[in-house]
Structures are given as structure tokens and as C-alpha cells.
Amino acid sequence: MMHAETAPPGAAAPVFYQTDEEGHHSEGSTMLGFWLYLMSDCLIFATLFATYGVLGRSYAAGPTPKELFDLPGIAVNTAMLLFSSITYGFAMLEMDRDRVKQTQIWLAVTGLFGAAFVFLEIREFVHLFHEGAPPWRSAFLSSFYTLVSTHGLHVSMGILWLIVLMVQVRKHGLIVENKRRLMCLSLFWHFLDLIWIGVFTVVYLMGVLE
Amino acid sequence: MSADVHHAAAAGHGHHDAHSAGGHGTFQSYMTGFVLSVILTVIPFWLVMGNVLDNSLVTTLVILALGGVQMVVHVIYFLHMSTKSEGGWTFMALIFTITLVVIMLAGSVWVMYHLNHNMMPMDAHDVMNNAR
Numbered sequence: 001m002m003h004a005e006t007a008p009p010g011a012a013a014p015v016f017y018q019t020d021e022e023g024h025h026s027e028g029s030t031m032l033g034f035w036l037y038l039m040s041d042c043l044i045f046a047t048l049f050a051t052y053g054v055l056g057r058s059y060a061a062g063p064t065p066k067e068l069f070d071l072p073g074i075a076v077n078t079a080m081l082l083f084s085s086i087t088y089g090f091a092m093l094e095m096d097r098d099r100v101k102q103t104q105i106w107l108a109v110t111g112l113f114g115a116a117f118v119f120l121e122i123r124e125f126v127h128l129f130h131e132g133a134p135p136w137r138s139a140f141l142s143s144f145y146t147l148v149s150t151h152g153l154h155v156s157m158g159i160l161w162l163i164v165l166m167v168q169v170r171k172h173g174l175i176v177e178n179k180r181r182l183m184c185l186s187l188f189w190h191f192l193d194l195i196w197i198g199v200f201t202v203v204y205l206m207g208v209l210e
Numbered sequence: 211m212s213a214d215v216h217h218a219a220a221a222g223h224g225h226h227d228a229h230s231a232g233g234h235g236t237f238q239s240y241m242t243g244f245v246l247s248v249i250l251t252v253i254p255f256w257l258v259m260g261n262v263l264d265n266s267l268v269t270t271l272v273i274l275a276l277g278g279v280q281m282v283v284h285v286i287y288f289l290h291m292s293t294k295s296e297g298g299w300t301f302m303a304l305i306f307t308i309t310l311v312v313i314m315l316a317g318s319v320w321v322m323y324h325l326n327h328n329m330m331p332m333d334a335h336d337v338m339n340n341a342r
Contacts, residue, residue: 032296032299032300035296035303039303039307042307043314046311046314049315050314050319051318053315053319054318054319071255071258078251078255082244082247082251085284086244089235089243089288093235093236093240187289193284193288194285194288197251197280197284205258206270208258209258210266
């Protein structure tokens with residue numbers, strides 16, 4: 001509109017050509033970029049897993065995983081994260097149908113499952129502190145807290161992001177930008193569930209097996 | 211890849227929205243992923259908590275394998291990865307990352323295991339532990 005007004009009198013309306021093909025792909029490249037971020041995050045977790053793999057049996061005469069870990073509690077934690085994954089999937093399906101209210105409800109349910117996960121994890125850490133197993137007790141515990149709390153911090157940030165997006169959807173509805181953001185968070189959320197598979201297998205189950 | 215970009219650019223914005231909205235799963239695919247994940251989570255917990263297999267090395271290998279399978283299930287059904295998404299670039303990035311992760315994990319554990327093994331008699335803590 002501005003261009004039409006500022007065109008010299010008598011000149012034909014300017015014609016714009018799209019020469020940059022990537023311009024149309026802004027959403028596509030956002031998803032690719034976010035995927036690359038997840039891959040780099042994956043490397044962070046891989047280094048923490050490697051650290052745990054190296055130090056995870058160095059108890060320094062302190063408590064061992066078998067004495068500390070409560071597998072039924074971890075199973076509940078795992079269930080919370082898995083339920084939150086499927087409810088986020090339902091939110092995405094409702095988003096596809098442009099149903100704002102249902103999307104918001106499923107997002108809220110996802111957030112509650114995520115919050116339950118973080119709550120249970122904090123409770124587990126408090127319990128471990130009372131058991132005489134703080135991070136500085138042994139190399140095993142240092143690497144354990146670093147790995148598990150990094151994951152927990154990611155989930156907490158995911159919940160914060162989820163709340164922000166729920167406010168955005170409430171204010172602006174399911175516009176293209178919000179859909180794109182929700183799809184990024186979807187990748188992030190499912191990715192955290194994927195990392196948790198590694199955590200409960202390598203840290204908890206294999207720890208108790210030893 | 212190139213043909214896909216031309217197509218999307220030519221078809222305009224509206225088409226692209228519809229295209230990207232269809233980029234994630236259906237109810238069936240989410241439920242398939244969920245049911246598979248539940249099964250692949252319950253089995254390792256059952257194996258460890260119920261002491262089903264006497265041999266802990268076998269149990270370790272089995273739960274590691276099940277964990278690996280569940281990760282693949284998540285990538286396919288929840289992250290909707292395929293070799294074709296984003297013209298294959300996400301898949302390339304995934305393969306590259308997996309390669310790095312495997313080198314990092316296997317290399318660290320391998321090298322440090324041998325280091326620990328060779329340093330064992332020199333470690334004051336281990337001497338104390340052995341003396342107990």
C-alpha cells in the first residue's frame with residue numbers, strides 16, 4: 001500500500017517478484033533450525049551420559065544406586081512424562097482442527113503431567129539429601145545429579161514455555177505463528193521424553209541391577 | 211529437495227500452510243506410539259523389579275536394547291521423523307548426531323574403563339575399599 005502511494009504519478013503499479021525461494025519457507029526453516037538445536041541439546045545430554053557412564057560406579061564408599069533408588073517411584077515419574085507426551089499429541093491434533101478450547105485443555109493437561117514429573121523429581125532429590133546422598137558425597141552422585149537435574153531443568157523450562165504459549169493462544173488464537181511455536185514445543189517436549197528413556201534405563205534400571 | 215522447494219514456492223502461501231499442518235501425526239499414529247512406548251517401558255521395569263532373568267548382564271543388554279527401540283518409536287511416532295522431512299536435512303542431522311553420540315559414549319566409557327583398570331592399585335580410595 002505504501003509503495004503504491006509513493007510511486008511517481010503516471011507510473012504503473014510496481015510489480016514485485018519473489019526471487020528468494022527461501023522466503024516462502026520461513027516456517028519450514030524454523031522447524032529445521034529448531035531440530036538442529038535439539039540435536040545440539042542431544043550432544044549436551046550425550047556428554048552428561050558419558051560422564052555418568054565413567055563416574056557412575058565411583059561410590060567413594062558412599063551409598064550405591066541399589067540402596068538409594070526407588071523404582072516404583074521412578075515408574076510413576078516415567079508414566080507422568082509418557083502421559084504428557086500423548087496429551088501433547090492430542091493438543092497438536094486439536095490444533096490441526098483449529099479448535100482453540102480443546103487445544104488449550106490438552107496443553108493444560110500436558111503442563112500438569114509435566115509439573116507432576118518435576119514435583120516428584122524434586123521430592124526424590126530431597127529424599128536423597130535426607131538419606132545422606134547429596135551431590136558432593138561421591139563422583140557417582142555428582143554425575144547423577146548433573147544428568148538428572150539437567151533433564152529436570154529442561155522439563156521445567158518446557159512447562160514455562162507451555163504457559164507462555166497458552167497465554168499467546170488465548171490472546172491471539174491459533175494463528176500461523178502460534179502454530180509454529182506449538183510445533184517447536186512439541187518437538188522439544190517429545191525430545192525430553194526420549195532423553196528420559198535413556199535416563200531411566202541407564203541410571204535407574206541399570207543402577208539397581210548392579 | 212530442489213523440486214519440492216520449487217513446488218512449494220510456486221503453489222504459494224496457502225498451500226504451504228496446509229502442507230506444514232499435515233506434517234505431524236494422526237490420532238492412530240500417536241496411539242500406536244503411545245501403546246508401543248507403554249509396552250517398551252513396562253517390560254524393562256518388570257525385568258528389573260521382578261528379577262525375572264537371573265543373569266544381570268543379559269538383563270542389562272535386554273533393557274538397553276528395549277530402550278533403544280523405544281527411542282526409535284518416539285522419533286518416528288512422536289517426533290514424526292522420516293528420511294523425507296525437510297528434504298532429508300533433519301534426517302542427515304539426526305544421523306550425524308547419532309554418530310557423534312556413539313563415538314562420544316563408546317569412546318569415553320572404553321578409554322576411561324581401561325584408565326581405571328590400569329590406575330587401580332595407585333588409587334588411595336580403592337585401596338581403602340579393598341581393605342574393608
